[in-house]
Amino acid sequence: MPEPSAASGEEPSTEGQATEGQATEGQATGGPRGRLWWAAWLVPGYAISYGLVLPALSDDFWWLGIPGMLGLACVVLVALHVLLEGPFRGAVPYATDGTDRRGPVKHHYKVLIGRYLLLVAVSGPMVVVPLAVDVRYLYPFVGTGLVALLLGTRFWLPQILYLRKCARVLKVYDFEFRSPVKKSNLRGNGVRSLTLGEGGSPRMSAREPLFSDRWPRGIERGVWFAGDDPFGGVILVPGTGELMCMQPEVWAAQDTARRQAAHKRREKARQAGLARKSI
Template sequence: MTERDRRRDDLVSDTPPAPYATDGTDFGGAVRYHYGVALKKFLKFFPVFLLLWVQLFVLHLDYLLPVAIVGMFGTVWTLFLLADRLSFTRKCSKVFRTYPLEFRTPVEKYGMESTHTLFLRFGDQGGTPFTLRAKHALGRGRWPAGITDGVWFAGDEPFGGAVIVPGSGELLFLQPRDWAARDEDRDSAGPERTEKAGRAGIKRPARR
């Protein structure tokens, strides 16, 4: 591991304790909370950018053009962030509604990308362990505090899944880092597991 990787591993989220149970008994509360946070973040910035954009058309003042351009890009960007956050929260919700939650420990940090992507491994994997790609439902690019102590996992590892981190209650959507490398595991999973993965939305690789 390089010094740069070590510094990234030290990037830990300062998220306060969740206002809902994080012991695997209330995934509905976690999902609702993440939907709410996504909407609050959107409403904090979207009206401001939208106002900067539309005032050019209302006031018809040419010198407002640079401000309007900033507003236009800001409006599009906040819409993109909202769609992304809602999408990953919905993906986690589908997994939780399909699979039971089970506690998995320990969790090994295996790296981080600048695209707010985390890589981890479950220490209790049988056979040859493989790395999972994790995306935070709200797009945060830091490790949830205490994640190495264990998480509540729902899913089927060759296909992916979702986790709730105890304490902070943060949601992560998981799929194998190297999707093609797990083809044999998925092919041998059988029709029942494959059908279940389809219902959970993890039968195919998600957008990164």
């Protein structure tokens, strides 16, 4: 049975939930180490690829530029993945017990916007400085900077879109606790399949705005759910604080349940942007 959010005045069951400090310990230590590890490979990889591109500026060794350009493209793609699609790196500054609906959204916006600004701060000078000083051997920076900025924007905009979906749902629905969570599948870009509780909830297709490629720690013990099962909703992971927007994985299978839902439920789903399949 679902349990009400603590905001409703009733005490929810918290058995199996970790505290924020405990649940984020692995992220606080694993995130930075992961990025340092990647940097140890990406920086030399970029330098070697850049060195191979330089002979391409001459007429004699242009063929060396082919593996160099491929290497630069690979480095840029991996760097964008590490920068834009990583999980939280520390304890979240909001309650993860279902009492706070605005805090998770605000923090996710802060993280995503901060990552994009870092991308602009790195890519912008790579484009502007070589053109300003007009040094021929710096021109490969222009290409990688433009590619990083364009692809980074392309990867970042869907993250903001899914976060906006979460924000819209949380303006309408309160949280209730669902346990356990059955993890079914994890695909790329934060797409995953899961089932909430044991009360006949349909298997959901969930999308995490951070697009992390890992399951949040302890999610199998239960999550806070805001929404309506046949229409979908949002989950908040206790402790780690990730948000995921979700809808039934097989949308057509819930058509009857949605049609038979009371007018008030259907109206709330419409206000929350859940009246049609969008995830």
